[in-house]
Amino acid sequence: xxxxxxxxxxxxxxxxxxxxxVVSETCEYLRETFSELAELNYRIEDVPLIEPGENLKRFxxxxxxxxxxxxxxxxxxxxxxxxxxxxxxxxxAVLAAAAALIDKDPWELVHPDN
Numbered sequence: 001x002x003x004x005x006x007x008x009x010x011x012x013x014x015x016x017x018x019x020x021x022v023v024s025e026t027c028e029y030l031r032e033t034f035s036e037l038a039e040l041n042y043r044i045e046d047v048p049l050i051e052p053g054e055n056l057k058r059f060x061x062x063x064x065x066x067x068x069x070x071x072x073x074x075x076x077x078x079x080x081x082x083x084x085x086x087x088x089x090x091x092x093a094v095l096a097a098a099a100a101l102i103d104k105d106p107w108e109l110v111h112p113d114n
Contacts, residue, residue, distance in 0.1 A: 019072050020044060022087050026094040027068075030109065036102050041067040042094075047074065059097035068097035 023042060030037045048057045048071045058078070060069045075093045076086070092106075099106040 016072070018086070019076065019090060022090040023070055023094055026091045027098075030094075030098050034102075034109065037066075037098055039066045040098065040101075041065060043067060043069045044072055045069055046072050058093050059100070061097060061101040063101060066101065068094070068101055070094065070097060 023044060027040055027042050031040050048060065048069075050056060056074050056078070058071055058074045060071075061067070062069070070093060075090060095106045095109050099109050
């Protein structure tokens with residue numbers, strides 16, 4: 001049975017609480033900065049349902065409800081070799097999901113003045 005490890009092992013608290021906090025802060029930034037994301041909602045799930053032959057997704061979007069769903073385990077476990085800071089890695093996934101939701105390039109959300 002899986003259970004959270006003591007928070008002393010993680011400098012940011014438990015993995016789940018850190019992940020939730022970063023997602024929440026990033027979504028709040030997006031809501032405040034971009035009018036088209038003012039109604040942004042988010043959900044966090046551990047893993048997506050995977051169909052045979054389908055690639056593992058890190059996020060999904062639902063435009064009708066302005067909702068992004070972030071899959072915690074694929075985000076935390078995959079592709080971190082180039083990004084040493086876990087906060088940046090999570091923020092990058094949130095920005096990619098929000099950008100896909102409104103059909104923009106993620107860099108347009110990082111640099112709003114461009």
